[in-house]
Amino acid sequence: MEIALIGNPNTGKTSLFNNLTGSYEYVGNWSGVTVEKKVGIFKKIQGHLIDLPGVYTLNPLSRDEGVVTNFFLHESVNQLLNILDASQLERNLHLTLQLLEFERPVLIGLNMVDVANKRGIQIDAVKLSKSLGVPVVPVIARSGKGCDRLVDAISTKSPEPVNKKLVYYGKEVEAAISALSKEIDGKTEHSHRFLAIQYFEGNEYVKNYFYEIADSEKLNLILVNLESELKKQYASKTLPSFIYLKRKETIVKIMAETAVKSSSVIPLSEKIDRIVTNKFFGIPIFLILMYLMFMLTFDWIGTPLSDALDAILTGPITNLLENVLTAIHASDFIHALIIQGLVAGVGGVLVFVPQIFILFLFISLLEDSGYMARVALVMDRIMESVGLNGKAFIPMIIGFGCNVPGIMAARTIETPRERLLTILLTPLMSCSARLPVYALFVGAFFAGQRALIVLCLYVLGIIVALILAKVFSSTILKSETSLFVIELPPYRLPQFQSLWRSTWDKGKGFIRKAGTFIFAGSVFIWLLSYAGPGGINVDMDRSFLALIGGVIAPVLVPIGFGTWQAAASLITGFLAKESIIATMNIIYFVPNDSSLQGLLANYYSPLAAFSFMVFILLYIPCLATTATIYKETGSKKWTVFSVVYALVIAYVLSLIIYQGGKLFGLV
Amino acid sequence: MFSSFKPGERGKIVDLSHVSHLVQRRLLDLGITEGSEVCVKCVMPFGGPIMIESCGQCIGIRRKEAVQIEVVKV
Numbered sequence: 135m136e137i138a139l140i141g142n143p144n145t146g147k148t149s150l151f152n153n154l155t156g157s158y159e160y161v162g163n164w165s166g167v168t169v170e171k172k173v174g175i176f177k178k179i180q181g182h183l184i185d186l187p188g189v190y191t192l193n194p195l196s197r198d199e200g201v202v203t204n205f206f207l208h209e210s211v212n213q214l215l216n217i218l219d220a221s222q223l224e225r226n227l228h229l230t231l232q233l234l235e236f237e238r239p240v241l242i243g244l245n246m247v248d249v250a251n252k253r254g255i256q257i258d259a260v261k262l263s264k265s266l267g268v269p270v271v272p273v274i275a276r277s278g279k280g281c282d283r284l285v286d287a288i289s290t291k292s293p294e295p296v297n298k299k300l301v302y303y304g305k306e307v308e309a310a311i312s313a314l315s316k317e318i319d320g321k322t323e324h325s326h327r328f329l330a331i332q333y334f335e336g337n338e339y340v341k342n343y344f345y346e347i348a349d350s351e352k353l354n355l356i357l358v359n360l361e362s363e364l365k366k367q368y369a370s371k372t373l374p375s376f377i378y379l380k381r382k383e384t385i386v387k388i389m390a391e392t393a394v395k396s397s398s399v400i401p402l403s404e405k406i407d408r409i410v411t412n413k414f415f416g417i418p419i420f421l422i423l424m425y426l427m428f429m430l431t432f433d434w435i436g437t438p439l440s441d442a443l444d445a446i447l448t449g450p451i452t453n454l455l456e457n458v459l460t461a462i463h464a465s466d467f468i469h470a471l472i473i474q475g476l477v478a479g480v481g482g483v484l485v486f487v488p489q490i491f492i493l494f495l496f497i498s499l500l501e502d503s504g505y506m507a508r509v510a511l512v513m514d515r516i517m518e519s520v521g522l523n524g525k526a527f528i529p530m531i532i533g534f535g536c537n538v539p540g541i542m543a544a545r546t547i548e549t550p551r552e553r554l555l556t557i558l559l560t561p562l563m564s565c566s567a568r569l570p571v572y573a574l575f576v577g578a579f580f581a582g583q584r585a586l587i588v589l590c591l592y593v594l595g596i597i598v599a600l601i602l603a604k605v606f607s608s609t610i611l612k613s614e615t616s617l618f619v620i621e622l623p624p625y626r627l628p629q630f631q632s633l634w635r636s637t638w639d640k641g642k643g644f645i646r647k648a649g650t651f652i653f654a655g656s657v658f659i660w661l662l663s664y665a666g667p668g669g670i671n672v673d674m675d676r677s678f679l680a681l682i683g684g685v686i687a688p689v690l691v692p693i694g695f696g697t698w699q700a701a702a703s704l705i706t707g708f709l710a711k712e713s714i715i716a717t718m719n720i721i722y723f724v725p726n727d728s729s730l731q732g733l734l735a736n737y738y739s740p741l742a743a744f745s746f747m748v749f750i751l752l753y754i755p756c757l758a759t760t761a762t763i764y765k766e767t768g769s770k771k772w773t774v775f776s777v778v779y780a781l782v783i784a785y786v787l788s789l790i791i792y793q794g795g796k797l798f799g800l801v
Numbered sequence: 802m803f804s805s806f807k808p809g810e811r812g813k814i815v816d817l818s819h820v821s822h823l824v825q826r827r828l829l830d831l832g833i834t835e836g837s838e839v840c841v842k843c844v845m846p847f848g849g850p851i852m853i854e855s856c857g858q859c860i861g862i863r864r865k866e867a868v869q870i871e872v873v874k875v
């Protein structure tokens with residue numbers, strides 16, 4: 135049994151999905167969190183539940199909405215589970231009416247009853263069910279209330295698809311629907327009425343579908359005739375708005391029967407909005423919040439925890455391992471592999487787990503509170519001046535966690551040009567895998583201003599992205615159209631449990647990567663550093679790793695870190711940014727006491743260290759990100775471009791910083 | 802006209818047809834049409850977007866699109 139979740143954006147579909155399937159998919163308080171189809175298995179009954187992106191209608195504007203229409207036209211499903219936001223029922227019902235026209239069994243989950251009640255809206259589920267002709271179950275997806283009843287309703291044999299025509303579109307439209315039905319009769323398994331109405335509304339996906347199955351000339355004739363007739367009879371502006379108004383009439387009638395509205399209090403949301411979207415303080419507040427985040431991550435909590443973890447790892451754990459290895463008479467090779475390769479490499483990455491988790495906690499807080507959409511609003515003016523729109527800022531913030539979901543999130547941007555631009559620029563956002571490098575270097579060279587230096591780097595990433603957006607949008611990606619209409623959801627007090635889950639969900643990826651990818655990589659890199667043309671156990675400066683790094687090192691001299699060590703870690707950084715730290719730990723392996731931080735001072739000047747951090751920030755999207763760029767753009771050209779421009783810009787900026795800094799007498 | 806509205810003032814939309822097609826579609830999706838009552842919540846500086854509220858739902862749109870919406874004060 136396949137059941138698809140469908141509903142307007144931000145109505146709690148994914149929350150319900152997680153609740154019913156026991157999985158964890160991405161939940162957040164803005165429109166467009168889910169951008170692709172996800173399949174899960176019900177906990178309590180047999181069958182699959184399919185989570186889809188939120189849509190307002192089945193006539194899509196953006197790529198994520200297209201996913202849903204495509205799903206409708208090309209995949210089969212047994213039942214639709216339509217999630218409605220009870221506090222915005224009127225708007226939500228437009229989609230419901232379209233779903234009912236699809237003539238498949240529909241079940242309605244009336245979500246956010248708690249929010250509606252707080253706003254003084256009471257909805258009579260029984261009456262609603264009667265007027266729509268389908269079962270309606272009130273739920274609160276966030277707390278799980280009502281979910282059991284929903285599962286019961288799903289598993290009881292679904293009633294036959296309703297055939298009651300809820301909306302009467304008027305004599306002319308109905309006649310055209312019948313005419314069109316005749317044309318496509320026997321050629322499709324979908325409801326003719328549904329297809330016809332969608333076609334009249336200008337749904338491109340349905341139009342293309344008709345191309346495949348029917349004589350599109352004849353269909354077009356029906357459409358044109360209908361349009362001209364309506365213009366004559368009703369002076370109606372367009373066919374889509376005519377259809378919209380007919381649906382609205384029906385909805386107004388349903389609402390009058392089922393909903394009672396009493397006066398309500400001013401929601402807290404509006405009070406918060408007066409501050410965070412304040413004319414003048416909007417952007418400063420955002421920057422202060424980011425600064426606070428870095429203070430927490432690098433000064434107040436994160437660093438002490440990481441240091442403690444490091445002390446445990448290099449002290450008791452390494453000692454224990456050494457003792458075990460000696461006790462079992464491990465060969466020198468194994469001994470070195472484990473201590474100098476794995477513990478140094480994997481351990482060197484794992485010590486940053488506390489800092490990464492604090493960063494993720496903060497990002498989850500941004501996502502779940504409702505602040506995300508406000509940032510998009512506040513930033514729109516700046517983004518507009520560089521040829522983007524405020525919505526593009528959301529993928530960028532998500533990119534602070536990891537660039538891959540950031541790039542995926544660009545799907546909600548409606549215009550293809552702005553979407554491409556956002557995809558190309560999101561890798562400039564400093565992801566969490568780059569954070570260990572900063573933590574290490576600011577600890578070694580800028581211990582006084584840790585948070586400030588890191589904030590500078592993040593802001594630099596944003597500024598470079600904005601400048602490049604301007605450059606690209608006035609050269610290679612020119613176009614006039616831009617669209618910015620954004621829904622600002624009410625603020626929701628994040629719950630501890632959901633906050634923890636989404637933090638953990640992001641953080642576990644980091645840990646898993648350390649245990650797999652970085653683990654394997656560490657072994658490999660250690661081997662390269664252990665063996666050389668002269669045999670094994672060579673001096674590291676004569677190892678294969680030094681040889682490979684040495685090829686590139688001369689190029690890096692002008693930007694301040696022309697050592698084979700730096701070059702080698704940059705190469706591994708393409709595979710995953712965390713491996714930069716793993717590689718450095720292996721290369722600069724320090725047996726005991728003295729730390730990597732202390733050792734770095736022998737290899738970098740503070741200026742070179744800053745130049746290095748800037749280079750790491752910008753130089754290349756990692757392998758996974760590059761693959762995602764390719765998947766999302768479907769173009770080899772743009773993928774190569776995204777790698778090349780990043781390399782160029784990183785080199786140029788580091789050059790300016792290092793040479794310029796030297797000119798001013800900094801070292 | 803929206804341009805003369807100050808934060809906190811309410812109005813009723815009378816004509817949307819001058820707004821660009823895509824924006825019109827999105828506003829429609831959000832349930833904002835001719836006849837809807839709207840309230841200006843805040844206005845961003847330097848010609849930035851404005852935030853309006855309709856039926857308890859807040860949305861942000863650009864100033865240059867907003868001025869093409871015809872509204873009358875209520």
Ligand SMILES: Nc1nc2c(ncn2[C@@H]2O[C@H](COP(=O)(O)OP(=O)(O)OP(=O)(O)O)[C@@H](O)[C@H]2O)c(=O)[nH]1
Binds near residue numbers: 147168189249273
């Ligand atoms: N108060 C309240 N909040 C809810 C309820 N259900 C979901 N939420 C919150 O609503 C927000 C949106 O939830 P999601 O599950 O991501 O919504 P979605 O429908 O999947 O959204 P898209 O993927 O963007 O279409 C989250 O912040 C949830 O915590 C509910 O019943 N009551």
Ligand SMILES: [Mg+2]
Binds near residue numbers: 147160161168186187
């Ligand atoms: Mg979702």
